[in-house]
Amino acid sequence: MNIKAQRIRLGIFIVTGASILLFMIAYFTARELFTKSDLYYISFKDVSVSGMEVGSQVKYMGIKVGTISDIVIDPEDVTNIIVSLSLKTGTPVKEDSKADITTLGITGLKAIEIRGGTNESKLLQPGSYIQSGSSFADEITGKAEVIAIKAEQVVNNLLRLTQAENTEKLMSTIESYHSLATNADRAVIRIDSLLKGNEANINATLASVRKLSASLEESSLALNSSLNKISGIVANDSINLIIANIWEVSEKLKSSDINAMIDDLAMVSAQLRQLLSNMDQDLDKGSRDMVESFELLKSTLSNLEEASRKINANPSVLLRSTSSKDAPDKHLKQ
Known part of the structure; x- marks a missing residue:
């Protein structure tokens, strides 16, 4: 009885597991079959796609937009490798976009990175070829070439530097620097001795400077006090009253007829001049x-x-x- 029950439980477990497995297979298969995607192609000429596999990621500016659905050799040109891309529907691939081969981390697996594309360019229709860009090998090769060129330049510069003429110039320059360093050491020693010999004078000068700074500080305090007093005087009511009176007089002068006043003053001046002339004449006659x-x-x-x-x-x-002939009365009568 127990064996029969165990067999029944085992059968139920196997049927349930097989059902779940079949369901998962059907689910993912149906998902792959019924999921809509846009198909694009890339043609790589004389480029190794080692490390690239079907199912590898396809990214657009770092965002995953699909997978690699197939990798085949072009039967018409064996130097071309045709890679089929299955991208999400509606992925905006421009006509001037390029597909580069990139490496994922340190695993060595390769992926496709779609880069570039401008807003002014037209959208690339599904089923079209995306322009192939650079590959990881090309980048390494280009960098290696640059490094080799720079290394060659360094070697050439070293060769030029080690020539006889340049060696003599280099030795002369080194001797000049050595002489300059020696003179600098001597100058430092002289300055040090000079400072030690005139330490008392320097201290006296510093003391004088301190006194001068103290005097300047006192002068600044006195100046501030004077400025405060001046500001108090300026802020006084009497000063304000004088300024107000001056303003009032200036306003009255502005409102009065200046030309008429000038004419009257000229007339008075002429009359005064005539009076002084008459007085001079009278004084002359009287004298x-x-x-x-x-x-x-x-x-x-x-x-x-x-x-x-x-x-x-x-x-x-x-x-x-x-x-008498000369009587005073006679002179008086005359």
Whole structure:
């Protein structure tokens, strides 16, 4: 009884496993059969596709867009390898796009990388050939060629450098550098000795500089204080009042008739000039009259002095009726 039950359980397990296996095979087969894809071709001429297999990835600018569906040799040209690409429907492959052979990591497996393509270019129809680009071997070869060229240039430069003339120049240059280094060492030693010999003077100079900086700092503080005082004076109300009065006077001068004022001032100046001229004339005339009066007064005083002298000498003269020829009254009448 137990053996029969075990056989039944084993049969159920086998049937269930086989059913699941058949379902998975049918699912993936149907998925591959019914999945729509665009087919493109690439023709590689004289290029090794070693490491490339059916089912390898196809990437477009680093994004997986399909797989390699077939790899065959062109029967018409055995130097061409035709690679069939199965891409997702709607993948925008441009006419100027190129397919390069790339390596996936360090495994050595190859894949196809579609690069390039511009927006202005037309879309490449499915079933068309994509332009083949460079391969990994080409890149290595190109880099090797560049390295070889550079190595050859280095060797040539070394050969030129090791020639007799260049060797002499190189030795002369080395000697010049050695002499320059020796002179530099001597100069450093001299400077060091000079600094040691004048250490006291240098310290004194530094002290003077410190004092000067302290004085400058004090001067700057005093200057700041003066500026603060000036700013306080400027901010005073009296200064503001004076500025306001000056502004008011300037505004009044602007609003007044300047031309009329200038004409009036010119008229007053002319009248004043005429008045001063008249005063000069009057003073001149008065001075002349005064001079004449002084002369007459002087003559009168002289006559009076002479008369008093005669009276003192002879008082009887007063009793005489004779008149002097040069009597002062006579001059007064004249």
